[in-house]
Amino acid sequence: MSNTKRHLSEEAFEMLGEQFKAFSEPMRLKLVYALMDGEKTVSELVEQTGGLQANVSKHLRMLLEARIVERRKQGLNSYYNIANDSVFDLCDLMCNSIQDRLEADLGSFSAR
Amino acid sequence: MSNTKRHLSEEAFEMLGEQFKAFSEPMRLKLVYALMDGEKTVSELVEQTGGLQANVSKHLRMLLEARIVERRKQGLNSYYNIANDSVFDLCDLMCNSIQDRLEADLGSFSAR
């Protein structure tokens, strides 16, 4: 990766913040992770996340507005899917970062 | 990147969410970006972000607790710095994602 520092405007910082915020709730992360297997209906997501249907629907709406997921309606059902592959990289990067830190913390307690 | 789906516990989703949340405020992002040049004092950060000292201090504390930045105290000053290089990759990835989307949106309006 380049890692050159960008010049960001006020609006850019706000867009960035909103995008990060979309990933900041456990329920929304659960939904994103559930969708990593592929397209699913709201009912399936309700079942897999263990959330209430209204709540799941609300979070899906937020994810849709943040364009993290996309929606396809067919008959009675709404099918949701990950909108962009960068979501995979993003979650992977963040998970690795946390994991590295936890491992480093653990290392402080055991002789190396 | 691997992109294999992880199995995450409830606690893992909460940790992930908290980490993302730390990046979800424009002021905190401004601070992170200001620190990309290297270590800075609170006064410098106040000046460069245009925020009030109390607010900057509060956000720095949140970033410190989220372990996104680290602090070094010397004399009257507190010097803050980026704690982990993955921050660079993370911000870069998110910026690119947003930029790609904006370019795609723009493309919808101009013939290709």
Added chain:
DNA sequence: GATATAATCTACTCTATAGTGATGTAATTC
């Protein structure tokens, strides 16, 4: 057309946190 089902929307409560001005604290200078 009546009924059932899937999803969304609305209204509400509750909690978290952003921003702000005043105050507190610790190191430094005189």
Added chain:
DNA sequence: GAATTACATCACTATAGAGTAGATTATATC
């Protein structure tokens, strides 16, 4: 040791959003 400087914290207000229950809309089935 009094004043100054740099930063942190407190007290307060305003706002955002998470969760929930119930109403509403749209589609399908009889």
